[in-house]
Amino acid sequence: MNTPTEMPMIRLRGISKRFGAVQALQGVDLDVGRGEVVALVGDNGAGKSTLVKIMSGVFAADAGKMFIEGQAEVFATPGAARAAGIETIYQDLALVGNLTIGENIYLGREPMRRIMGFLPALDREKMHAAAREVAAHLDIEIADPLRPLGNMSGGQRQAVAISRAIHWNARLLIMDEPTAALGVPEQRRVIALIKQLKAKGVSILIVSHNMTDVFEVADRIVVLLRGENAGDMIASATTHEEVVQRMVRGHRT
Amino acid sequence: MSVKPRSPLVLALIGRFWSIAFLALSLLSLEIWSQMMLERTFVFSSYNIQAILVLASIPLILAVGQTFVIISGGIDLSTGYVMGLASVAAAQVLRYAGTEMPAFPALLLAAIAAVAVGAMAGRINGFIVATLGVPPFIGTLGMFGIARGVAYLFAGGGSTVAARNPILEFVGNGVFLGVRVQIFVAVIVVVVAYYLLRHLKFGQYVYAIGANRGAADRAGIDTKRNIALIYTLSGVCAGLAAILYLARFSAGAPQAGEPLLLDSIAMVVIGGASLFGGSGTIVGTLIGALIIATIQFGLVVINVEPFWQFIAVGLIIIVAVLIDQARGKFL
Numbered sequence: 001m002n003t004p005t006e007m008p009m010i011r012l013r014g015i016s017k018r019f020g021a022v023q024a025l026q027g028v029d030l031d032v033g034r035g036e037v038v039a040l041v042g043d044n045g046a047g048k049s050t051l052v053k054i055m056s057g058v059f060a061a062d063a064g065k066m067f068i069e070g071q072a073e074v075f076a077t078p079g080a081a082r083a084a085g086i087e088t089i090y091q092d093l094a095l096v097g098n099l100t101i102g103e104n105i106y107l108g109r110e111p112m113r114r115i116m117g118f119l120p121a122l123d124r125e126k127m128h129a130a131a132r133e134v135a136a137h138l139d140i141e142i143a144d145p146l147r148p149l150g151n152m153s154g155g156q157r158q159a160v161a162i163s164r165a166i167h168w169n170a171r172l173l174i175m176d177e178p179t180a181a182l183g184v185p186e187q188r189r190v191i192a193l194i195k196q197l198k199a200k201g202v203s204i205l206i207v208s209h210n211m212t213d214v215f216e217v218a219d220r221i222v223v224l225l226r227g228e229n230a231g232d233m234i235a236s237a238t239t240h241e242e243v244v245q246r247m248v249r250g251h252r253t
Numbered sequence: 254m255s256v257k258p259r260s261p262l263v264l265a266l267i268g269r270f271w272s273i274a275f276l277a278l279s280l281l282s283l284e285i286w287s288q289m290m291l292e293r294t295f296v297f298s299s300y301n302i303q304a305i306l307v308l309a310s311i312p313l314i315l316a317v318g319q320t321f322v323i324i325s326g327g328i329d330l331s332t333g334y335v336m337g338l339a340s341v342a343a344a345q346v347l348r349y350a351g352t353e354m355p356a357f358p359a360l361l362l363a364a365i366a367a368v369a370v371g372a373m374a375g376r377i378n379g380f381i382v383a384t385l386g387v388p389p390f391i392g393t394l395g396m397f398g399i400a401r402g403v404a405y406l407f408a409g410g411g412s413t414v415a416a417r418n419p420i421l422e423f424v425g426n427g428v429f430l431g432v433r434v435q436i437f438v439a440v441i442v443v444v445v446a447y448y449l450l451r452h453l454k455f456g457q458y459v460y461a462i463g464a465n466r467g468a469a470d471r472a473g474i475d476t477k478r479n480i481a482l483i484y485t486l487s488g489v490c491a492g493l494a495a496i497l498y499l500a501r502f503s504a505g506a507p508q509a510g511e512p513l514l515l516d517s518i519a520m521v522v523i524g525g526a527s528l529f530g531g532s533g534t535i536v537g538t539l540i541g542a543l544i545i546a547t548i549q550f551g552l553v554v555i556n557v558e559p560f561w562q563f564i565a566v567g568l569i570i571i572v573a574v575l576i577d578q579a580r581g582k583f584l
Contacts, residue, residue, distance in 0.1 A: 079473030094468035108472035121452035
C-alpha cells in the first residue's frame with residue numbers, strides 16, 4: 001500500500017455506475033501508486049471494463065471521485081484522460097489497420113508542418129521517426145514503419161499499442177487483457193515488455209484473467225465481484241487460491 | 254486454401270496498376286479501331302482527349318466528394334439530385350440577379366447559391382447519418398427523394414430553367430491556352446481535394462473513421478463532427494458540379510445529375526476505393542474518371558447506341574466490387 005504522505009498516481013473513491021437496471025459498479029475504491037503495477041481481476045461481468053472506461057474518459061461515473069496525484073479530476077472525453085497522462089490499451093487495441101505505425105501513434109494528435117512556409121500539412125516524417133524511435137527504445141521489432149499495420153500479428157499490434165502509450169509519456173498505463181488474444185511466445189514478450197516499463201517507473205493497471213501473468217508482474221491485486229471491491233492483496237503475500245476465492249465469493253470465506 | 258498474405262501496399266499498387274492498365278488498354282483499343290476504320294489517330298488527337306476530359310469533369314467533381322464518403326465507410330446516393338437542385342437554385346438566382354446587376358456579381362450570387370444549397374443538403378445528410386445514426390444508404394436515399402422533389406418545385410414543374418451569363422458561358426464552353434476552361438475547374442477541385450485528404454488531419458480522420466470508427470472515437474477524434482463534414486463536403490462538390498453544368502448548358506435542371514450518380518460511384522470504386530471503407534485515393538478516383546469517360550466517349554465514337562454506356566458503367570461497378578471482395582478473401 002502507499003504510505004499516507006505519498007499521493008498515489010490515481011485514486012478512485014466510491015465509484016458507482018449504472019446501466020439501466022444493471023448496477024455495474026457500486027462504491028468501488030482503487031489506488032495505483034507511482035511506479036506500481038496493480039492487477040485488477042474479477043469474473044466476467046465484475047465491472048472491470050466499466051471501471052477502466054471511467055478512468056480513461058469513455059464513461060462518466062454516476063457517483064464517486066477520482067484523484068490524479070491528489071488532484072480531483074473528471075474526464076469528459078478520452079482526450080481529457082490522455083491529456084492527464086492516462087493512456088489506455090484496449091483489448092481490441094483501438095488501432096487503425098489502414099494507417100502506418102507512426103500514424104497510429106499520432107492518431108488524433110497529428111503533428112503538422114508547413115509546405116513552402118505557409119500551407120499546413122501532416123508531418124509524416126515526424127510520425128515515422130517516432131515509430132522508429134519508440135521501437136528502438138522498447139527493444140521491439142517492428143516491420144517497415146512506412147507500411148500500414150495491415151496483416152501484422154497480434155503481438156506486433158500489441159507492441160504498437162504500447163508504443164503509442166509510451167510515446168505520449170503515459171504516467172499511468174491501463175492495459176485491458178493485454179495477453180488474451182496472443183499466442184504463448186507473444187504473451188511472454190508482452191509480459192517482458194510490461195516488466196521493462198515497470199523498471200522505467202511507469203504506473204500500470206493491468207486487467208487480466210491470466211493468474212500466471214498477474215502473479216508475474218503485479219505488486220498488488222485488486223479483486224472486483226459483481227461491481228464491488230472484494231479484496232486488495234499484496235501479490236507476494238497471497239496465493240492463486242485466495243485470489244480465485246475472492247473472485248468467486250468475495251470477503252466471505 | 255493457403256495463400257500468402259500480402260501487404261496492403263502491394264495490394265494498393267496492384268489496384269492502381271490494374272486501373273492504369275485498364276485505361277491504357279481502353280485507349281489502345283480505340284487507337285487500333287480508329288487506325289483501322291478511320292485511318293487516323295485517336296489518342297494523339299487533342300480534340301479526342303479534350304472531349305474525354307470535358308465528359309469526365311462534372312461527374313469527376315461528384316466523384317471527388319463521393320471518394321471522401323466511401324473512404325469513411327458510407328455512401329452518398331443523393332449527390333446527383335443535390336446537384337440538380339443546386340443547378341436549379343443557381344439558375345433561378347441568375348435569372349433574377351442577371352436583370353438587376355452586372356454579370357460578375359450576378360454570377361457570384363448564383364455560385365454562392367449553388368454551393369450553399371449543396372452544403373446544406375450535405376450537412377443534413379451528415380446529421381442524419383452521424384447524429385441520428387441512420388445507415389448512409391437509407392439516409393442519403395431519403396435525401397435523393399427530397400432533393401428531387403424540391404428541385405422540381407423550384408423549377409416550377411418544368412425540366413429546365415434557362416439562365417444566361419457571359420462569364421459563365423466562357424467557363425462552360427470557352428477555351429484558355431488551347432484548353433477548355435471547365436477542365437481547369439475540375440483540375441482545381443481535384444488538387445484541393447487531394448490536399449484535404451492527403452495532408453490534413455481531416456483526411457487522416459476520414460480513413461480512420463472508415464477503417465475503425467471505434468478506434469477513432471477512443472483516440473479522441475470527434476467522429477460525429479467529421480462525418481458531418483464529410484457529407485457536407487460531398488454536398489459542396491455537388492454544388493460545384495451544378496455551377497459547371499449551368500455554365501455548360503446555360504440552364505439548370507432538376508434531373509441534371511441523375512445519370513451521374515452511377516458514373517461517380519463507378520469512378521470511385523474503379524479507382525480502388527473499398528466500399529467497406531478505409532481505403533481509396535483522389536488519384537485513384539481521377540484514373541477511374543478517365544476510364545469511365547474514355548469508355549463512354551469511345552462508345553460514342555464507334556457509334557454504339559448511347560444506352561450501352563449505362564450498361565457498361567453498371568457492369569464496371571459490379572466487376573470492380575467483385576474484385577474488391579476477392580482481394581479481401583484470397584490475396
